[in-house]
Amino acid sequence: xxxxxxxxxxxxxKGVILDMxxxxxxxxxxxxxxxxxxxxxVKKLKASDLQLxxxxxxxxxNREAFVDKLKRLGFDISVSEVFSPAPAAVxxxxxRGFRPHLLVYDGLLPEFDSVDKTNPNCVVIGDAAEKFTYQxxxxxxxxxxxxEKPVLFSLGGGRYYKEGDGLALxxxxxxxxxxxxxxxxxxxxxxxxxxxFQSVLNDMGxxxxxxxxxxxxxxxxxxxxxxxxxxxxxxxxGKYRPSDERHSTVTADGTVDDLAQAVDMILKQxx
Amino acid sequence: xxGRRALKAVLIDLSGTLHIEDTAxxxxxxxxxxxxxxxxxxxxxPLLLLEDSALEDFTGIDTSEPNAVVIGLSPDHFNYQTLDxxxxxxxEGAPLIAIHKARYYKRADGLxxxxxxFVAGLEFAAxxxxxxxxKPEKRFFTQALSDLGCSPTEAVMIxxxxxxxxxxxxxxxxxxxxxxxGKYREGDEDKINPPPHLTCDSFPEAVAHILKKLx
Numbered sequence: 001x002x003x004x005x006x007x008x009x010x011x012x013x014k015g016v017i018l019d020m021x022x023x024x025x026x027x028x029x030x031x032x033x034x035x036x037x038x039x040x041x042v043k044k045l046k047a048s049d050l051q052l053x054x055x056x057x058x059x060x061x062n063r064e065a066f067v068d069k070l071k072r073l074g075f076d077i078s079v080s081e082v083f084s085p086a087p088a089a090v091x092x093x094x095x096r097g098f099r100p101h102l103l104v105y106d107g108l109l110p111e112f113d114s115v116d117k118t119n120p121n122c123v124v125i126g127d128a129a130e131k132f133t134y135q136x137x138x139x140x141x142x143x144x145x146x147x148e149k150p151v152l153f154s155l156g157g158g159r160y161y162k163e164g165d166g167l168a169l170x171x172x173x174x175x176x177x178x179x180x181x182x183x184x185x186x187x188x189x190x191x192x193x194x195x196x197f198q199s200v201l202n203d204m205g206x207x208x209x210x211x212x213x214x215x216x217x218x219x220x221x222x223x224x225x226x227x228x229x230x231x232x233x234x235x236x237x238g239k240y241r242p243s244d245e246r247h248s249t250v251t252a253d254g255t256v257d258d259l260a261q262a263v264d265m266i267l268k269q270x271x
Numbered sequence: 272x273x274g275r276r277a278l279k280a281v282l283i284d285l286s287g288t289l290h291i292e293d294t295a296x297x298x299x300x301x302x303x304x305x306x307x308x309x310x311x312x313x314x315x316x317p318l319l320l321l322e323d324s325a326l327e328d329f330t331g332i333d334t335s336e337p338n339a340v341v342i343g344l345s346p347d348h349f350n351y352q353t354l355d356x357x358x359x360x361x362x363e364g365a366p367l368i369a370i371h372k373a374r375y376y377k378r379a380d381g382l383x384x385x386x387x388x389f390v391a392g393l394e395f396a397a398x399x400x401x402x403x404x405x406k407p408e409k410r411f412f413t414q415a416l417s418d419l420g421c422s423p424t425e426a427v428m429i430x431x432x433x434x435x436x437x438x439x440x441x442x443x444x445x446x447x448x449x450x451x452x453g454k455y456r457e458g459d460e461d462k463i464n465p466p467p468h469l470t471c472d473s474f475p476e477a478v479a480h481i482l483k484k485l486x
Contacts, residue, residue, distance in 0.1 A: 132351040138384050141375070145382055159396040160358065167362065168355050169396050176395040177388035181374045183462075 006254030009231055010269030014210040015051035017200055017225070018042075019191075020082075021058055021161060022216030022238015023259050025073055028164040034073045035237050037260025042075055044263050048270070051204045054082045055197070055213070057156030057190045057220070059126035059171065060105040062086065083200045085155035085190030086111035089124060092189060098151065100124040101143040103136055103174075122151040125178065125186075127171045137174065144182045152178055156190040158220050162239045191217070192224025201228070214262050216240050223250040233262055278485045279421040282412070282440065283474070284430030302370050302405030303328040305414060306341055309368060309404060315339035317368070318357060320348040325370070342393075342401075343370035344386045354389065361397040371405030373435055377454040406432070407439025416445075427468075427485065429477045433459035437467045446485070448477045 018024065024042070025032045045052050054077060058066055063086075067079050086108055093100055099116045102109070104126035112124075123140045144150040158170035175186045190196050201211060208229030215221020216238030225232040234244060234252040237259070245255060256262045307328055310317050318337035319329055325343050340357045348354075361367045373385030390401050405411050416426055423444030430436020430447070431454050437447030441463070449460055449467040452474070460470045471477050 128351075130351055132354075134346040134349040134384070137349070137388075141384050141388075142381060145375070159398075160362075166355075166359055169351065169358050169392070173354075173358070173392035173396040177384075177392035180391035181384055181388040183374070 006231060006233060007265040007269055009212070009253075010266035012210070013050060013212055013266065015053070015201075015204045015206045015212070016045055016266070017053050017055050017197075017211055017213045017230075018045075018259070019213070019215030019217065019221045020054055020056040020070070022240070023214060023235055024054075024070065024075060026162055026238060031069050032073065034075070035258060037258055039074045039076075041259045041263040042077070044267060046076060048267060050266075051206065052081065053200050053204060055191065055200055056082065056084050057127075057158055057171075059085055059108050059155045059190075060129060061107040062110045065107060083196070083203075085196070086126070088196060088199065089153055089155055089189040090115055092153070092187075093122075093124070098122045098153075100153070101140060102126075103128055103131070103140045104155070105129055105131060121147060122153060123178070124153045124155065125171060125175055126155040128174070132174055137177065141178060141181050144178065144184070150182050150184050152182070152184060152186040154186040154188050156220070157186070157188040157192070158217060160239060162216075167239065191215075191220045192227065194224075194228050197225060197228045197230070201230075212266070214259060218244040218247055218250050218252060222252045226250070226253070235259055235262065277425065278427060278481065279425040280416065280419045280427075281481065282415060282426060282428045282445070284428070284432065284436045302411055303343070305411065306343075306368055306370055306404045307332065309402070310339065310341065313339075313366070315366065317341040318360060318365075320345045320353065320357065321370070322347075337365070339366045339368060340393075341368045341370070342386055342390055344373070344376075346383075349384070349386075349389050354393070358393055358396055361393055361399055367393060367397070367399060367401040369401040369403045369405075371407075371435065372401070372403055373406070373432060375454060377431075382454060406435040407442065409439070409443045412440055412443035412445060416443075427481060429474060431455045433462050433467065438463040441465060441468070448480070450474055450477055 021027055024038045025034045063079050063082055070077050093115055099120050101120035101123045105128050108126055120143055123143050154175035157172040159172045160167045160170050179186055212231045213225030214233045216235050218234055222232030222234050231253045233254040236257050316333050316337050317339045320342040322345055340360055369390045372387035372390050374387045375382045375385050427446045428440030431450050431452055433449055437449045441447045446468040449470040451472050460467050
């Protein structure tokens with residue numbers, strides 16, 4: 001059934017979810033640089049009858065600052081369209097009575113302003129970049145090892161991302177480090193957690209099969225989306241590596257050069 | 272205990288068992304020299320993420336344009352910059368050699384992360400397996416024993432790390448005695464299967480037991 005495969009599925013789609021880093025822009029000096037064709041691609045999607053949301057595991061900035069950054073790069077985007085792990089984590093912490101010890105980048109701290117951080121009974125770890133010092137990791141470790149029931153929330157579980165002209169370790173590596181040290185399993189808030197994707201779908205009022213995820217991370221974007229019943233397409237920008245196309249467990253529904261190509265292919269199906 | 276011969280050797284973990292360190296954990300000589308032998312055998316040029324005192328064991332090894340990563344206990348190097356450098360190398364195929372994978376150790380000011388967590392993080396990120404040279408690798412214990420000229424069934428290991436000292440030793444065919452000093456935490460003895468041959472309060476008790484029951 002050609003219409004249910006990529007790109008034929010573009011015809012019956014009702015919504016598109018875009019990963020941000022590696023799809024819209026690349027991280028790097030001075031805040032980053034827009035990926036060629038992506039600004040225009042977002043405009044085209046907004047002009048179409050497709051619903052659009054942005055789904056990121058970015059945890060170095062709070063949403064407002066992050067959206068401002070993208071606007072400065074030229075993107076048409078607003079906070080209400082962006083789903084990131086920190087607000088989702090705050091909701092979980094409050095719901096379940098957790099008071100966190102935070103190991104996150106300074107830029108993300110405002111997201112946690114309304115959370116009680118006294119006498120921590122869990123640790124929340126995000127992409128802390130240069131705050132991932134031995135001392136800070138040790139402090140987080142000591143909080144966990146001192147708890148009768150250690151609980152670790154990880155904002156995303158990615159292995160690496162593109163930074164400048166190389167790859168940098170993502171929060172997942174540090175999450176694994178603390179998991180190993182404390183003999184526990186972290187709870188991932190953000191991609192690829194099904195709860196996270198579901199919250200985006202709920203906001204769009206769509207069923208999984210009516211939505212498509214486009215991302216550069218084969219496992220967390222594409223695999224995570226497929227796991228929820230969505231289609232997932234990988235772009236060859238950002239952290240993409242040729243070996244992704246021979247992955248042992250995840251096969252993307254489609255692989256395209258970049259967001260611009262993906263959007264053109266989708267919109268062509270709808271004319 | 273069928274098949275056990277008379278005791279001929281006792282292996283003793285140092286840090287946390289004989290004394291509590293406030294500086295970097297000193298490795299048993301065998302695992303550092305074993306790492307060096309491995310590097311020499313494979314003609315590797317290592318990026319050495321090691322404490323200064325451990326670097327001495329690698330004098331004479333070419334470390335220019337590194338094509339391998341050797342990682343031991345090295346708080347100074349366990350920051351995102353050096354780890355990124357190690358990650359990029361390993362992702363491109365450089366072998367990752369771990370002196371050992373201890374989860375944590377006891378410092379004067381409390382428990383502190385060992386190299387294990389950072390090795391685990393790199394393994395996850397680069398989707399690779401490190402070659403672990405030290406405890407709890409079986410080969411580490413058997414090599415130490417072959418230096419002493421005795422077999423595992425003639426040996427006992429005393430240590431404060433249930434999994435890496437005692438579990439590793441028992442897995443190699445030795446008896447293991449867990450001491451409740453150093454990094455030991457209540458319930459550690461339940462973390463390995465089979466459980467330690469004996470769990471006792473400290474090194475002197477362990478020795479008393481050996482002298483009384485195992486000779």
